[in-house]
Amino acid sequence: QSALTQPPSVSGSPGQSVTISCTGTSSDVGSYNRVSWYQQTPGTAPKLMISEVSNRPSGVPDRFSGSKSGNTASLTISGIQAEDEADYYCSSYTTTSTWVFGGGTRLTV
Amino acid sequence: EVQMVQSGGGLVQPGGSLRLSCVGSGFMFSKYYMSWVRQAPNKGLEWVASTNQDGIERNYVDSVKGRFTISRDNAKNSVYLQMNNLRVEDTAVFYCVTGGALFMRFWGQGALVTVSS
Numbered sequence: 001q002s003a004l005t006q007p008p009s010v011s012g013s014p015g016q017s018v019t020i021s022c023t024g025t026s027s028d029v030g031s032y033n034r035v036s037w038y039q040q041t042p043g044t045a046p047k048l049m050i051s052e053v054s055n056r057p058s059g060v061p062d063r064f065s066g067s068k069s070g071n072t073a074s075l076t077i078s079g080i081q082a083e084d085e086a087d088y089y090c091s092s093y094t095t096t097s098t099w100v101f102g103g104g105t106r107l108t109v
Numbered sequence: 110e111v112q113m114v115q116s117g118g119g120l121v122q123p124g125g126s127l128r129l130s131c132v133g134s135g136f137m138f139s140k141y142y143m144s145w146v147r148q149a150p151n152k153g154l155e156w157v158a159s160t161n162q163d164g165i166e167r168n169y170v171d172s173v174k175g176r177f178t179i180s181r182d183n184a185k186n187s188v189y190l191q192m193n194n195l196r197v198e199d200t201a202v203f204y205c206v207t208g209g210a211l212f213m214r215f216w217g218q219g220a221l222v223t224v225s226s
Contacts, residue, residue, distance in 0.1 A: 036212040045219055051212035089154050097168045099156035
């Protein structure tokens with residue numbers, strides 16, 4: 001049950017696009033489309049931003065998008081805004097019927 | 110409006126026990142998987158346990174197997190996490206979450222569990 005690999009930090013200026021990668025293995029990201037992304041700001045509970053690789057729950061801005069290729073999933077934020085500054089975590093279901101999270105990525109705008 | 114209201118956190122000595130509770134409202138509780146996820150101070154998220162709709166299927170992260178038990182009472186729209194033989198490294202904010210089959214949708218406010226002598 002090793003954590004998924006995310007970059008510790010990414011940054012960008014308002015209006016730019018940023019992509020956060022999430023690398024797993026053939027036992028998790030590579031086996032299922034049950035990859036999701038969560039946004040967490042200091043002192044608050046995480047919020048679901050992307051489910052099942054690329055689905056956006058209602059209320060999530062369409063500048064957030066997700067994709068997957070092989071064992072790596074990605075979250076792209078197009079036209080980042082100051083309010084997007086937060087920690088982002090990926091998560092995947094695994095072949096042992098468990099869940100694994102990434103270590104988290106701090107987005108600085 | 111979906112709400113997940115948690116209770117039961119606190120300070121406990123190593124080797125002690127604690128029970129976390131979470132009551133859901135605003136959705137059909139009995140139709141959803143339920144999960145617990147924790148976050149150690151200044152660390153990332155860690156999935157702890159999930160249970161299916163009838164509470165029969167239960168899965169755990171290796172580090173809590175044999176010590177923690179997830180359960181639910183659909184009549185009370187509640188999910189629980191019984192934590193025994195607690196260790197210092199279990200210190201974390203514990204979140205109850207709807208979901209655990211496809212994704213984790215709605216998160217509770219979190220409950221701080223501190224294991225210290």
